Amino acid sequence: GNSVTQMEGPVTLSEEAFLTINCTYTATGYPSLFWYVQYPGEGLQLLLKATKADDKGSNKGFEATYRKETTSFHLEKGSVQVSDSAVYFCAPGGSNYKLTFGKGTLLTVNP
Amino acid sequence: DAGVTQSPTHLIKTRGQQVTLRCSPKSGHDTVSWYQQALGQGPQFIFQYYEEEERQRGNFPDRFSGHQFPNYSSELNVNALLLGDSALYLCASSLSGSSSYNEQFFGPGTRLTVL
Numbered sequence: 381g382n383s384v385t386q387m388e389g390p391v392t393l394s395e396e397a398f399l400t401i402n403c404t405y406t407a408t409g410y411p412s413l414f415w416y417v418q419y420p421g422e423g424l425q426l427l428l429k430a431t432k433a434d435d436k437g438s439n440k441g442f443e444a445t446y447r448k449e450t451t452s453f454h455l456e457k458g459s460v461q462v463s464d465s466a467v468y469f470c471a472p473g474g475s476n477y478k479l480t481f482g483k484g485t486l487l488t489v490n491p
Numbered sequence: 492d493a494g495v496t497q498s499p500t501h502l503i504k505t506r507g508q509q510v511t512l513r514c515s516p517k518s519g520h521d522t523v524s525w526y527q528q529a530l531g532q533g534p535q536f537i538f539q540y541y542e543e544e545e546r547q548r549g550n551f552p553d554r555f556s557g558h559q560f561p562n563y564s565s566e567l568n569v570n571a572l573l574l575g576d577s578a579l580y581l582c583a584s585s586l587s588g589s590s591s592y593n594e595q596f597f598g599p600g601t602r603l604t605v606l
Contacts, residue, residue, distance in 0.1 A: 481533030
């Protein structure tokens with residue numbers, strides 16, 4: 381089955397700092413890759429996705445590129461805001477449809 | 492456009508009891524998946540329903556069962572509750588056969604506490 385390894389948190393940054401959250405995965409087949417975000421007390425929201433090698437997903441200033449050769453899907457943002465404080469989950473989705481989540485990375489952005 | 496809705500929001504039960512959680516998928520979606528998220532952990536896949544049948548199941552005991560109705564809504568049932576079943580239960584819906592076939596949209600979750 382699929383598995384994912386995410387950068388251990390928590391990550392604490394100042395506003396306007398550069399963000400990278402590493403994600404590597406193992407998978408059978410050729411999964412789509414997703415980043416989900418979870419704000420306190422809420423469910424998960426899809427942040428961005430990529431469905432094939434070298435695809436770049438982007439949304440709200442966040443980006444991640446599907447790197448098949450390194451089985452990675454690292455999340456980046458050039459300038460974080462306080463409102464970006466949340467837990468971020470990387471998830472490969474296999475051909476059998478289920479999403480496999482890591483433990484998540486807690487991001488705190490200070491003013 | 493209504494998103495995924497879940498009920499109830501919170502629930503408190505005692506060990507040994509049974510619980511039923513409900514989910515209505517996003518409009519136009521036909522597939523419902525359930526996940527369990529323990530505190531401080533990522534969601535774990537329980538099972539998925541499509542065309543009123545369980546299509547796939549994660550590593551959960553038979554105490555966890557589900558159902559999907561003709562209108563695509565779904566229920567998750569847990570019997571003989573254990574303390575370890577305390578978690579946030581998330582429902583996610585998706586559309587089978589779409590180009591992003593496994594893009595799933597999540598509801599706000601039901602927080603279950605077992606005492």
